[in-house]
Amino acid sequence: MDFEIFIHILIAAIAAGTPFVYAALGELITEKSGVLNLGVEGMMLVGAISGFIAMAKTGSLLVAVLCGMAAGALMAGIFAVLTLTLMANQVASGLALTIFGVGLSAFLGLDYTSIALGGVADINIPFLSTLPVVGQLFFSHDILIYSSGVLFVAISWFLYKSKAGLLLRGIGEAPKSAHALGYNVIKIRYIAVLVGGAMAGLGGVYLSVAYTPMWVEGMVAGRGWVSLALVVFASWRPARVMLGAYLFGAITIAQFHVQGFGIDIPAQLLSMLPYVATIVVLVVISRDRNTIRLNSPASLGITYHPDNQ
Amino acid sequence: MASMKKKVLSVFILLVCVAGFSLSASAEDKLKVGFVYISPIGDAGWTYQHDLGRLELEKNLGDKIVTKYIESVPEGPEAERVIRDLAQSGHDLIFTTSFGYMNPTLKVAKMFPKKHFEHSTGYKTAKNVGTYMCRFYEGRYLTGIVAGKMTKSNTLGYVAAFPIPEVIRGINAFTLGAKSVNPDIQVKVIWVNSWFDPGKEREASEALITQGADVITHHTDSTAPTLTAEEKGVYAIAYHSDMSKYGPKAHLTAATHTYGEFYTKTTQAVLDNTWKSDSVWSGIKEGSIKLAPMNAAIPAEVVALVEKTTKDIAAGSFHPFQGPVKDQSGKVVVEAGKSLSDEDLLGMNYYVEGVLGNIPK
Numbered sequence: 001m002d003f004e005i006f007i008h009i010l011i012a013a014i015a016a017g018t019p020f021v022y023a024a025l026g027e028l029i030t031e032k033s034g035v036l037n038l039g040v041e042g043m044m045l046v047g048a049i050s051g052f053i054a055m056a057k058t059g060s061l062l063v064a065v066l067c068g069m070a071a072g073a074l075m076a077g078i079f080a081v082l083t084l085t086l087m088a089n090q091v092a093s094g095l096a097l098t099i100f101g102v103g104l105s106a107f108l109g110l111d112y113t114s115i116a117l118g119g120v121a122d123i124n125i126p127f128l129s130t131l132p133v134v135g136q137l138f139f140s141h142d143i144l145i146y147s148s149g150v151l152f153v154a155i156s157w158f159l160y161k162s163k164a165g166l167l168l169r170g171i172g173e174a175p176k177s178a179h180a181l182g183y184n185v186i187k188i189r190y191i192a193v194l195v196g197g198a199m200a201g202l203g204g205v206y207l208s209v210a211y212t213p214m215w216v217e218g219m220v221a222g223r224g225w226v227s228l229a230l231v232v233f234a235s236w237r238p239a240r241v242m243l244g245a246y247l248f249g250a251i252t253i254a255q256f257h258v259q260g261f262g263i264d265i266p267a268q269l270l271s272m273l274p275y276v277a278t279i280v281v282l283v284v285i286s287r288d289r290n291t292i293r294l295n296s297p298a299s300l301g302i303t304y305h306p307d308n309q
Numbered sequence: 310m311a312s313m314k315k316k317v318l319s320v321f322i323l324l325v326c327v328a329g330f331s332l333s334a335s336a337e338d339k340l341k342v343g344f345v346y347i348s349p350i351g352d353a354g355w356t357y358q359h360d361l362g363r364l365e366l367e368k369n370l371g372d373k374i375v376t377k378y379i380e381s382v383p384e385g386p387e388a389e390r391v392i393r394d395l396a397q398s399g400h401d402l403i404f405t406t407s408f409g410y411m412n413p414t415l416k417v418a419k420m421f422p423k424k425h426f427e428h429s430t431g432y433k434t435a436k437n438v439g440t441y442m443c444r445f446y447e448g449r450y451l452t453g454i455v456a457g458k459m460t461k462s463n464t465l466g467y468v469a470a471f472p473i474p475e476v477i478r479g480i481n482a483f484t485l486g487a488k489s490v491n492p493d494i495q496v497k498v499i500w501v502n503s504w505f506d507p508g509k510e511r512e513a514s515e516a517l518i519t520q521g522a523d524v525i526t527h528h529t530d531s532t533a534p535t536l537t538a539e540e541k542g543v544y545a546i547a548y549h550s551d552m553s554k555y556g557p558k559a560h561l562t563a564a565t566h567t568y569g570e571f572y573t574k575t576t577q578a579v580l581d582n583t584w585k586s587d588s589v590w591s592g593i594k595e596g597s598i599k600l601a602p603m604n605a606a607i608p609a610e611v612v613a614l615v616e617k618t619t620k621d622i623a624a625g626s627f628h629p630f631q632g633p634v635k636d637q638s639g640k641v642v643v644e645a646g647k648s649l650s651d652e653d654l655l656g657m658n659y660y661v662e663g664v665l666g667n668i669p670k
């Protein structure tokens with residue numbers, strides 16, 4: 001395999017991994033507050049079609065992104081009302097949200113099936129883009145890929161360096177203590193769930209508006225579930241989520257190249273490879289029990305009743 | 310009073326009878342034809358082609374029939390319910406247009422022995438169930454000629470769904486077509502293990518282009534390969550439908566299948582009471598396989614060659630799998646002077662010479 005193809009795989013991997021970066025980082029914020037939202041797939045789908053419709057109607061990427069994020073947040077809002085206000089079971093509500101999202105997006109998208117958009121242009125940064133290798137790898141993508149990187153830095157800073165991030169993590173660890181200190185646990189969890197939904201929606205927009213760029217029923221094709229798994233296997237740490245997302249993307253692209261070269265490995269085995277490799281790598285780097293205990297939110301998935309203290 | 314009541318009642322009954330009679334008469338006037346589709350119609354793809362056929366049927370026999378279609382019907386129990394509903398609501402001829410409708414169609418057909426059913430791409434028939442399918446490989450061979458003439462890198466890319474004989478037959482026919490005009494070409498195949506996943510289809514197309522393929526074709530359902538080719542500045546050959554609006558520069562042509570003639574003929578047979586259960590495998594000769602309009606970039610002599618081959622296939626003087634055909638190991642699988650039987654075509658499980666890699670087992 002020559003060097004050029006290797007670089008191509010890495011460039012393509014960044015694009016292929018970006019939907020996971022958005023959705024998984026969003027889910028990470030939600031889970032850090034102690035809420036488990038299994039509806040990522042549904043939120044991504046509704047975000048994808050909303051962004052797609054907005055893009056087809058207005059032609060503005062900004063409007064598409066805002067609509068997709070709003071739609072994802074709206075979906076998450078339904079989940080939040082069910083689980084945080086009405087105290088419904090989080091696992092069941094999340095699964096229901098996915099099923100609902102699959103149906104709703106298919107319905108909204110009926111008139112938009114197999115319409116094609118122009119895609120999103122790559123932005124080359126003067127000087128940096130012309131650097132050999134590095135320029136191709138990091139400085140010749142579209143704006144949604146750059147912003148996923150910016151978001152990653154912002155979220156890492158927020159979670160580990162800001163007071164608000166500390167509070168969010170605290171609520172995920174011990175909601176009762178936070179409540180006793182006078183913080184409104186339900187309100188903060190609402191915000192975390194909505195942010196998670198908006199980011200899942202953004203991941204969907206990236207898929208439908210920039211990556212493919214088209215709308216097809218069910219086009220998220222399991223990427224929401226992969227994002228959920230990434231958060232767990234990365235033991236709730238943003239950098240590892242990011243690593244997992246790109247690794248998954250890289251192996252997805254690499255296995256297509258292996259097939260193209262006619263190397264004799266069954267295609268079915270190859271299409272399984274991204275899942276297996278990502279899980280193995282993340283489990284190996286996160287195998288330390290203490291790290292898991294330190295990073296996994298202690299109250300994850302447990303319904304919190306502020307009045308029954 | 311009592312007689313008055315009786316009179317009113319009898320008039321009322323008379324009215325109901327008349328109304329009922331006229332209703333049933335108007336329904337019996339026209340033959341009701343039902344269609345079951347696997348996906349939304351959209352504006353390109355498998356279901357879109359079937360719906361074009363339905364529209365042509367309406368145009369041809371519109372005064373004698375009414376059609377109804379139901380789209381996005383998943384294969385399985387839901388399909389059985391939809392087909393049964395159509396039969397119950399008076400549809401005498403029902404076309405079910407996806408492979409997975411095979412068993413539901415047969416099951417419903419048993420319950421309604423007087424209705425006629427036609428199932429697309431299946432292999433089981435019954436007294437009132439026929440099957441129909443197109444000889445897609447004939448179109449593939451023709452597009453192979455175009456690809457073989459237009460490539461500069463001598464590398465062609467093929468995005469494929471699942472390693473079943475139908476798909477393998479297409480890859481082989483495409484390769485044979487390309488090799489007939491350019492013996493040096495090789496065809497790279499990437500399996501995406503999905504009929505419809507624009508994300509994966511795009512990734513596979515990109516990988517093929519990076520590895521040097523400058524003509525991309527596909528046996529999957531979305532427009533993603535054509536879009537990708539347009540973006541990367543290489544050529545694409547589409548499948549199912551004319552996808553030129555998705556890649557005006559890239560789109561060379563498309564191997565399309567049409568059903569208008571078959572639907573018209575079959576419906577006419579039901580109207581004439583001459584319908585019989587049959588397995589129809591129709592191709593260029595019957596007008597079921599056509600190429601989409603050729604891109605202006607294709608030289609006139611190539612267009613002429615494709616037209617000549619089309620005529621030869623229609624006349625039966627040429628068969629895409631006409632010997633000698635060699636498999637990858639160089640073994641002759643079809644001897645000179647012979648061509649493959651339909652049975653061998655249907656069970657095809659090897660690559661011909663010129664295809665790179667192995668069939669996933």
